[in-house]
Amino acid sequence: MTALVSTRAGLQPYLDGFANGRRGVVMTMGALHEGHLELLRQARHDCDLVVATIFVNPLQFGPNEDFDRYPRTLDDDLKLCAEAGVDVAFAPSVDDVYPGGQPIVKVAPGPMGEVLEGEFRPGFFTGVLTVVNKLLNLTRPDAAFFGEKDAQQLALVRRMVLDLNMPVEIVGVPTVRDADGLAKSSRNRYLGSEERTIALSLSRALFAGRDAAAGGAGADAVRAAADAVLAEPVAAGRLSVDYLALVDPEDFSEVPPAFTGDAVLAMAARVGGTRLIDNVPLTLTVSSHPGAH
Ligand code: PAF
Numbered sequence: 058m059t060a061l062v063s064t065r066a067g068l069q070p071y072l073d074g075f076a077n078g079r080r081g082v083v084m085t086m087g088a089l090h091e092g093h094l095e096l097l098r099q100a101r102h103d104c105d106l107v108v109a110t111i112f113v114n115p116l117q118f119g120p121n122e123d124f125d126r127y128p129r130t131l132d133d134d135l136k137l138c139a140e141a142g143v144d145v146a147f148a149p150s151v152d153d154v155y156p157g158g159q160p161i162v163k164v165a166p167g168p169m170g171e172v173l174e175g176e177f178r179p180g181f182f183t184g185v186l187t188v189v190n191k192l193l194n195l196t197r198p199d200a201a202f203f204g205e206k207d208a209q210q211l212a213l214v215r216r217m218v219l220d221l222n223m224p225v226e227i228v229g230v231p232t233v234r235d236a237d238g239l240a241k242s243s244r245n246r247y248l249g250s251e252e253r254t255i256a257l258s259l260s261r262a263l264f265a266g267r268d269a270a271a272g273g274a275g276a277d278a279v280r281a282a283a284d285a286v287l288a289e290p291v292a293a294g295r296l297s298v299d300y301l302a303l304v305d306p307e308d309f310s311e312v313p314p315a316f317t318g319d320a321v322l323a324m325a326a327r328v329g330g331t332r333l334i335d336n337v338p339l340t341l342t343v344s345s346h347p348g349a350h
Pocket of ligand 1: 084085086112114117185188189207210
């Protein structure tokens with residue numbers, strides 16, 4: 058059974074009870090889906106105590122974003138937590154997480170937080186890193202599990218932990234997809250059935266890029282292969298691409314044409330009123346030379 062606690066004081070006895078065991082945390086904003094379940098299962102496999110946090114963090118939403126309509130499904134979330142063997146669901150109030158009101162001290166993500174998601178969602182990664190830091194302080198885990206679907210978030214959390222000497226292991230868990238390729242996301246609930254079909258363009262484009270890389274294409278040709286899939290829905294006005302980028306997984310800077318090694322092909326796009334992100338890891342074995350493809 059999963060215990061529901063909503064205050065720091067309520068969480069304390071569980072943490073004390075596992076002081077010598079390995080404690081794991083999975084941070085979520087609720088609206089749990091198969092992707093979260095995979096994180097929870099991994100945590101259950103690796104840890105003696107599993108805490109899932111459920112908190113829709115106001116600090117990471119921009120003024121025109123979906124904070125108010127973000128799905129809040131606590132009863133269903135608790136059932137899924139119980140199925141995944143979660144010991145404690147920690148669903149604090151905004152006042153518990155932000156006891157001083159709007160925080161004055163925040164975690165600055167630096168340049169990696171200003172590109173891609175950071176460019177289109179100013180302040181997003183400051184909000185994410187600040188709340189991740191807070192939730193780590195509140196739950197004091199040995200390990201924290203994050204999805205590779207949010208690849209830039211994962212890279213920034215890893216970097217924060219390194220740069221701030223934080224005593225926690227960060228574990229990345231691969232993206233979970235529907236059978237047709239759509240990456241699991243809480244925001245998929247916003248999609249109507251036609252929109253969902255258009256949304257498949259994201260994974261199709263990324264898979265095309267990944268296949269091109271596997272076939273020996275260089276960086277430019279990988280980008281072009283992904284772009285080609287997006288051309289039609291974009292021209293039809295059904296899809297609006299915020300970015301499609303082939304980046305270095307260490308700092309999320311665009312890789313140059315001659316780059317070889319591990320990279321991440323990442324994109325964000327809007328389908329109707331829904332903004333979706335997705336990415337695939339890939340390996341470039343061949344340099345692109347300008348004009349070669
Ligand atoms: O990935 C998310 O759901 C959120 O960004 C997180 C890590 C729970 C912080 O609010």
